[in-house]
Amino acid sequence: MLIPVLLGMTIITFSIVHLIPGNPAQVILGEAATAEAIADLEESMGLNEPYWVQYGIYFMDLLQGDLGTSLRSKAEISSEIWPHLAATIELTIFAMIFAIVIGVNAGIISAWKQNSWFDFLAMIIALVGVSMPVFWLALMEQWIFAQELGWLPAYGRQDSRDPIAAITQFYVLDSLIHLDFERAFTILKHLVLPAIALGTIPMAIIARMTRSSMLEVMKSDYIRTIRAKGGSQFLVIYKHALKNAIIPILTVIGLQTGVLLGGAILTETIFSWPGIGRYVYEAISFRDYPVIQSGILVIAFIFVMVNLIVDIMYKIIDPRIKY
Amino acid sequence: MGTSKIKKHAEQQANPMNLEEIELEEQEAISPWKDTFKRLRKNRFAIIGFTIILFFILLGLLAPVLSSYTYEEQNLANRLHPPSEEYWLGADHIGRDIFTRIAYGARVSLQVGFFAVTGALVFGTLLGILAGYFGRWIDMLISRIFDILLAFPSILLAIAIVAILGPSLENALIAIAIVNIPIFGRLVRSKVISLREEEYIMAAKAQGMKSGRILFHHILPNSIAPIIVQATLSFGTAILEAAALGFLGLGVQPPTPEWGQMLADSRDFIQLAPWTLFAPGISIMLVVLGFNLIGDGLRDALDPKMKH
16 A cells, blocks of 8 residues: 555656646746756756656665755755754644644543533634634734734744754754753744644644544443443543544544645745745745655655554554554 | 335334434435435524625625725825725735725635535546446556545645646646545545445346446435535635645735735735734635535534434
């Protein structure tokens, strides 16, 4: 299952350049380009070869970790992409933590206190959260918490006057390695707004899923038995019910990672977050097709891998599931 | 239909006290659609959803009547004018009336939603039917293509498609339709596979009915309910995706007003004139919310399990 999907993904990203209407080299270089420059670019991108040869070269390069060369910076994409990727992964992790912690707990409490005012309020918020454009939420956050209240920074990953000596490119981790807790705090403060903006839609979806999944489980006989035996409410919910309600929740979490990675393009643009989303977005305006290709491929690859991990986790959590 | 009815009667007999259910069952015998509509009408959230969408449809249709401005009329003396009697929702950075642009923008958003969902629905349904009914290598091929398309985060795939085709309303529409095809395709495929084994399909086959007739007269009408629910929910997603593309400058090109693009234009004036950001954002949210409410309501109304 996985291999055909990965192969298909490379075919799609490969096609990005070749589906450009007209002569790709001409489009990349613009109207004013000389015939010589076009011929040079065709040569360097291998556009003169037959398609299958081009794809073969592209695929072999990918296998060796070669993601091509950026037309704009002339640098190897594979080395240029890591800091961007790390920035996005860090942001995604914090957004997901926010989404899971708030979403799962809100869903549980809603199911526990079904039809209470909390349930009603939480589900209204979830419904609005699902319908909210992530970029608008981001702008409103920026306006309220950065501009008006001045509590949190509106742009970037860190204080730009005092950049970190990055080791892993995960800045929170890096500052902890340096034992620089003050810096870690600053970096965390930069993470709050984008992580909340990015995590809100997944949070809402996770909350709704958790609620319905929990409601189903809470009706089952074994829960009634534990209750009859006098198990405390907390124990019943967090230990017994959640365990059986977790599978659909986990599926949603896996799928929402894709929403997060896609939403990163918008969030990163607004918060000037130097992640892979912004890297790809800037490449679009410069018609830097190798970067667009590789950026999209890398993001899709991560998405597929996250869902693979989710599949594996099913089996660990529920041994009845077999493949 | 036969077996499910017998089942329902058995359920009723097990629970004879539930008069309301029996009443509903009788109405369903007349027309399942009427029954659905009746239950939908009782759903307060769905009604709110319908009202919101109706409001925006009217706003879009009546835009020229409601406003004395045109959407491209600039008045630099009144740039970033706060909401007032003259400018109901304020004026933007080049002095255009925001209310007028929101009203005309409703046309764009609803059109994009409609055409993108219709495109995805038609192609998705056709591919899903082919895969589900004929099985074997056709199913293999189509299902793998769906898997691959779904492996890309949808907005990213849409961005890639627009990056290839060039930014414009039509291309944004095509991109959104393409990313939504596998969603419909998978849904229809699974429905067709479960229906294929039903007795009445076997009977139709035994009578010598042709595949095309079975597909379009028996299988498709019986898979319509989940398709309608999905189409409604996708309408909201499509509008959200179109707004995202517009925000990134990859959708509708100026001067045509589009909500996402209006937000992008006003971004730089967030400190000076935050009201320029309110109306477009709230409009997108309300329309998407409206479709989500209708979709949820339809799902509940069409789901036989929800009857009691």
